[in-house]
Amino acid sequence: MTGRVFTCDHRVYDLPEPLSWEVVHTGTVPCDSYSVTFLYDRSMAEVLRLAAGFAAIYRGETMLRAIVDEYAVELGSIGLTATITGRGYAARLLDNESRPLTYQDATLAEIVRRHVTPYGIAAGEVADVRASSVYTVPAGVSQWKALEGFCRTYGGFSPRFSRDGKLLAAPEKGGGKRFSIGEGDPVLSCTLREDHYGVLTEALVIDKTRNASYSVKNEDMIQRGGQCRRVVYTPGQRTWDAMRYTGEYQIRRSKEDEKTVTLSLPGSFLAFPGDQATLRLDRMGLSGSFRVTEAANVFSAEKGASVTLTLKGG
Structure with missing residues (x-):
């Protein structure tokens, strides 16, 4: 594998042959991540200080595009080595907080334009999804949460990232190998x-503004003797469909593990x-x-x- 660094002043630098490396793909959150260790000399100091982006190249193909979080130089038994670590592009959205916003009849394309594009992330796919109710982005949430919440509630899927760092804001099409x-x-x-721990038997969605609630149950786990309920509070002006989607999503996510x-x-x-x-x-x-x-x-x-x-x- 070749580790390629992109500096903040737009230079490209191929790292020396690695002594060791790790590349972890999740496609979503927790982020993709990487670590690469190589022999170091003083001529690399400026490149590492300005390193902003990273690519893992394997047999001529990009296996990961990511950001640089940290580098370290170490003097040890084999001499001077350096290690670069970082995360995939989802980190750009996790690390930035959204303003509180309220959308009326929002589309996913609008959410991507407001919460994703400003952070230098290109969209590879954006599904044709429109909110069936007012969509509220609360104070204190990340840009990732703003995007993911919309995709989950109105599209029934979670956004992902391709290996070359493009956002895939659309359901999986079963096109994997x-x-x-x-x-x-x-x-x-x-x-x-x-593991049955944490698998929900009921998701109770409550809208305190309207004094309304909606219960979604996991009958399979109930029949197996499970008892695990979660209460989810949602912002006001939710429709019954949105509340049902929220409950179904909570149960579906709990069953994944x-x-x-x-x-x-x-x-x-x-x-x-x-x-x-x-x-x-x-x-x-x-x-x-x-x-x-x-x-x-x-x-x-x-x-x-x-x-x-x-x-x-x-």
Whole structure:
């Protein structure tokens, strides 16, 4: 992998061959992230001080566009090394707070124009979504929350970022790669976790302004003996549909972590969030179709390359 730095004065600099690196793809929040360590000499001081952007290039393809959060220079047993770390472009929206705003009949395109575009982020996809009620951005929330809240409430999806840093404010179309992992594949490790803690049985949405409430229930978990209710307070002037969407979204999100498979394989950049994996590991009694939600790629000269996939579903 080649680490490429973009400075605030618009220079491009390819870092020396890395001693070790890690690139984590989530596509959303928590952000994509990276860390790269390489041999350092004094000629790099100005470049690192002005470093603002980063790209991970692997076999000629961009695997990540991100911001530079930090660099460190260290004198150790192998001499002088430097490490650069940072996050994906979602960080630009997380790090900036929105003003309190109220929208009437807002479109997603308008939300992107007001809350995303000013931070240097290009949109790769923007769904044709319009608010069915007044949409309020409360004081003290980030630009990410302003965008994500609109997408969740009126579109039923969460925004994402592509590997080249473009915003994907649209539902996934199932266009990710499909692959299979079975007993004959070189699985380094595999963990199955099924966690009922936090899976909601009821989401009660309350609008105190109108003195109205709407209850959405998770009948499957109720039948399995679960008892976990959340009360969500919404701003005034919500429609019944908006309240129902909010409750359904809360239950759907709580169910996402119910079954998780963590799987490690040798290699780099074998899969990305949104890809679909079919597992058949008979020794673990594990089979089914899973969605990749995170891919952590690591390399070191001592251990080589491996990728750890976090899979949900099944």
